[in-house]
Amino acid sequence: MSTILKLNNITKLYPGVTALDDVSFEIEEGEVHAIMGENGAGKSTLIKTIGGAIKPTGGTVEINGRQFEALTPALSSENGVGVIYQEFNLVPSLSVSENVCLGNKLGNRLYKDKKKMNAETKKVLDELGLNIDPDTMVSSLSTGQQQMVEIAKSMIKNCRILIMDEPTASLSAAEVENLLDMVITLKKKGVTILYISHRLEEIFRISDRISILRDGKYITTRYTKDTDRQELIKLMVGRDIGDEYPKRTNQPEDEVVLDVRNLCGQGDVNISFELHKGEVLGVSGLVGSGRTEMAKMVYGYLKKDSGEIYVHGQKVNIRKPDEAIACGIGLIPEDRKREGALLDYTIAWNIPIMTIRKLSNGLFIDWEKCREVVDKYIKELSIATPNAEQLVRNLSGGNQQKVVVAKTLATNVDIIIMDEPTRGIDVGAKQEIYNLINDLTRQGKSILMISSEMEELIGMADRIMVFYEGEVTGFVDKDHFDSNRIMALASGIREEA
Ligand SMILES: Nc1ncnc2c1ncn2[C@@H]1O[C@H](COP(=O)(O)OP(=O)(O)OP(=O)(O)O)[C@@H](O)[C@H]1O
Numbered sequence: 001m002s003t004i005l006k007l008n009n010i011t012k013l014y015p016g017v018t019a020l021d022d023v024s025f026e027i028e029e030g031e032v033h034a035i036m037g038e039n040g041a042g043k044s045t046l047i048k049t050i051g052g053a054i055k056p057t058g059g060t061v062e063i064n065g066r067q068f069e070a071l072t073p074a075l076s077s078e079n080g081v082g083v084i085y086q087e088f089n090l091v092p093s094l095s096v097s098e099n100v101c102l103g104n105k106l107g108n109r110l111y112k113d114k115k116k117m118n119a120e121t122k123k124v125l126d127e128l129g130l131n132i133d134p135d136t137m138v139s140s141l142s143t144g145q146q147q148m149v150e151i152a153k154s155m156i157k158n159c160r161i162l163i164m165d166e167p168t169a170s171l172s173a174a175e176v177e178n179l180l181d182m183v184i185t186l187k188k189k190g191v192t193i194l195y196i197s198h199r200l201e202e203i204f205r206i207s208d209r210i211s212i213l214r215d216g217k218y219i220t221t222r223y224t225k226d227t228d229r230q231e232l233i234k235l236m237v238g239r240d241i242g243d244e245y246p247k248r249t250n251q252p253e254d255e256v257v258l259d260v261r262n263l264c265g266q267g268d269v270n271i272s273f274e275l276h277k278g279e280v281l282g283v284s285g286l287v288g289s290g291r292t293e294m295a296k297m298v299y300g301y302l303k304k305d306s307g308e309i310y311v312h313g314q315k316v317n318i319r320k321p322d323e324a325i326a327c328g329i330g331l332i333p334e335d336r337k338r339e340g341a342l343l344d345y346t347i348a349w350n351i352p353i354m355t356i357r358k359l360s361n362g363l364f365i366d367w368e369k370c371r372e373v374v375d376k377y378i379k380e381l382s383i384a385t386p387n388a389e390q391l392v393r394n395l396s397g398g399n400q401q402k403v404v405v406a407k408t409l410a411t412n413v414d415i416i417i418m419d420e421p422t423r424g425i426d427v428g429a430k431q432e433i434y435n436l437i438n439d440l441t442r443q444g445k446s447i448l449m450i451s452s453e454m455e456e457l458i459g460m461a462d463r464i465m466v467f468y469e470g471e472v473t474g475f476v477d478k479d480h481f482d483s484n485r486i487m488a489l490a491s492g493i494r495e496e497a
């Protein structure tokens with residue numbers, strides 16, 4: 001084996017933040033090399049350096065023996081590096097082939113030869129075993145397919161080192177399988193893969209070696225076959241975190257706080273359920289089964305067609321999120337970029353934004369109180385930032401998610417709907433969120449927890465409600481949690497009553 005990529009003493013400083021601190025390690029040709037680390041550890045910054053999206057403050061990147069002090073995206077690509085960033089770089093209003101050929105000689109011509117572009121694109125798609133029509137608009141593709149187009153876009157430029165930053169974070173279970181298969185396919189073709197993910201299962205399935213970053217520093221590299229979950233978590237977090245799922249310390253009460261009856265509307269859903277005081281009701285189901293639609297209807301973000309909602313026994317008519325919050329219902333949305341955080345505002349603005357009325361006397365905002373709330377959540381959720389004045393845009397992906405969580409918690413509602421609350425969040429921070437869920441329920445708050453991670457639902461919920469095509473196919477009690485049974489319900493197999 002030979003070294004294809006070498007990182008020499010890479011440092012990247014931002015005002016008040018050392019994102020990378022003298023990082024050096026090597027990637028072997030043809031391996032799947034995973035990079036792991038907590039939110040804000042510097043993973044994305046490192047790959048942006050390799051991809052030429054940012055200039056390091058110090059250090060060099062060596063590709064195939066050629067040393068670079070600063071790369072540009074073009075230079076990096078010429079040297080065989082392809083990067084799929086945490087946020088895609090596709091143009092939704094262009095076709096698949098236009099996107100795939102963007103930035104190569106076919107796509108850059110003034111008079112584009114559409115036929116040739118389609119043919120070339122088709123060739124790459126075929127090589128990758130992808131059944132996507134080159135003429136399709138990218139906007140009409142699923143997230144999983146868009147990702148495949150991103151891969152094709154790199155491959156058409158003869159990419160030899162493909163870097164993926166949390167590629168599975170927003171994929172459905174089936175799409176995740178496709179992506180992991182694709183990684184194996186690419187590896188067989190001799191492509192070297194650098195793979196970032198917070199999901200340990202994936203890392204163990206596909207990687208040959210794993211490098212760990214912590215607080216911007218390189219910690220170590222392990223052969224995947226020689227390590228385990230426990231050790232990796234310890235290396236990432238820097239300490240033993242004990243059980244991943246803390247013991248729940250309260251029992252749900254009989255009192256029903258939220259009663260949803262025949263809620264119909266968006267996405268053909270028809271849902272009924274009761275949520276009890278102090279309960280964590282898990283919501284399982286495949287992507288597209290109506291979980292998010294249900295949440296948004298309850299929260300007044302989407303219009304419902306019919307059905308009733310009772311809060312503490314009172315019938316309510318929620319038409320917008322403000323009214324939901326007034327009824328004591330909050331939502332931590334799934335899509336933090338579009339619905340969650342105001343990226344161009346500071347943390348200090350974001351966290352109290354939905355409660356600002358409560359923190360003012362009608363005329364003046366109580367800034368001191370605001371600040372207290374902000375500081376409390378930065379501390380409680382361990383948001384990694386030099387201070388509260390940092391723009392949310394400049395936080396790492398996982399820390400942005402924590403700000404979104406804090407925003408909802410700050411409203412002090414007693415019914416909290418969490419839609420994929422730990423997506424993109426590292427193991428240590430996940431545990432903090434679980435501890436928080438524990439605290440909240442102990443205080444008598446109730447939680448509707450939508451999650452695609454079965455383990456997390458089984459670890460934290462009192463009951464799990466399973467969705468299939470807009471309907472509830474079953475409720476499973478804690479004493480009877482069983483992933484096969486839940487999977488069966490999520491595939492539409494109902495049980496005899
Ligand atoms: N443009 C920027 N300005 C200031 N600080 C930044 C900027 N970009 C990144 N940072 C900081 O650099 C550190 C590393 O961020 P990075 O995005 O590399 O983390 P990460 O390991 O990818 O985390 P995650 O798992 O959450 O995606 C973080 O503390 C982040 O806030």
Ligand SMILES: [Mg+2]
Nearest residue numbers: 043044396397
């Ligand atoms: Mg990142």
